[in-house]
Amino acid sequence: MSALEELLAAGARVVEEGLSPGSSGNLSVRDGDRILLSGTGVPLGRLRPEDVAVLDLEGQHLDGAEPSKESPLHVAFYQRDPAHRAVVHVHSASAVAVSCLEPWSEHSAIPPLTPYFVMRVGQTPLLPYRAPGDPALGDDLLSSPWAMRAALLANHGPVVAGSTADEAIGRTVELEEACRIALLTTGHPRRELDAAATSELARRWSSPWGQRTTLTAARR
Template identity: 65%
Template sequence: MNRSALDGLAAAGRRLIEAGLSPGSSGNMSVRDADSILITGTGVELGRIDERSLARLTMDGTHVGGAKASKEAPLHVGFYRRDAGFGAVIHVHSPHAVALSCMTPWADHNAVAPLTPYFVMRVGQTPLLPYRHPGDATLGVDVYEAPWPMRAALLANHGAVVAGSDIDDAVDRAIELEEACRIVLLTDPLQRVELTAGQIEELAQRWGSPWTPSARAAPQRL
């Protein structure tokens, strides 16, 4: 097994636990390893990853070695199929992302209201994908066939899934998405002010973030 991939996943798991994003044995992570996928096994606590914790899959999701793979493997395969530039995928049941996934999305292309530049810069639009029971293979199809450019999504009444160029990038993105969801929930009862369409476009272009223009845009501010 690629030792650097194992060490990277173990460190990433500890970061997610420390950030409060992965309660109990929930959540799963994976990385590309040459022409295959290393993914955490079913029931593995992300803060206690070792060589016995990981399964190896082909790029189409076929199990070829190691532990029994997480039932959410289709989510990971869906992101890897979308973009060869994705080197890691993380799925977590972080509390604020789960809470927001139970609410009406801000727009079709993005479930998370654009309140801070950091969400737009670091995550980009994050659509709400349809409810499927945990482990449903259709979740992977939903990720792969989503009509908008994206590197993160909320799964209805379930949680968040993010992809990154490597495992550190994916962890950073998962933490930023959880913070963005927290801020949306904190401001929900208030008359909040969202970023304008022009501000979002400038940020997305400057940072190379996925964002689909929408008819729904905040009013211009002086």
């Protein structure tokens, strides 16, 4: 499957998973030294080749449709870690709701309530509020000191990376479920996984939890 085919299939899957209402959200796939990104205002479930923008790894528009205004988020994740080959940004309801709350901790907005969140997503820091499309969103993500595969943008929603589009979407689904469970248990005497359990899960599944980043991200 080509990178373009992967991106178009990812758009359909995001909608099937109920993560992208209306024309909200944007997706990208890295293809060598290029980024294929959904165009601005395009419903992801009806993404066509002519709706795709082509950027370089610095975020410069090379070809195709007008890129989503959230392109700095995608560029920042690719600059943080060359292992990332796909990025998903959506406005799924539970994750947006949690992004409007005070974070559970400095390194993760969401508590470790299930092993699956720790295993599949890992710590998910809350980044500061910025207006949608503000280039500083990318700067915040790029400069975050925490190792991460996902982040919540305050009062906005999640952004998630993976080695493939399917992996990034799977993590987005797991993150949405973790946020839903966090909301359902808020205000109740809930039982979180303890530090030993989270550390062991993170170690076994090579998932970030409590660590600061050791990546040499390219600073802009």
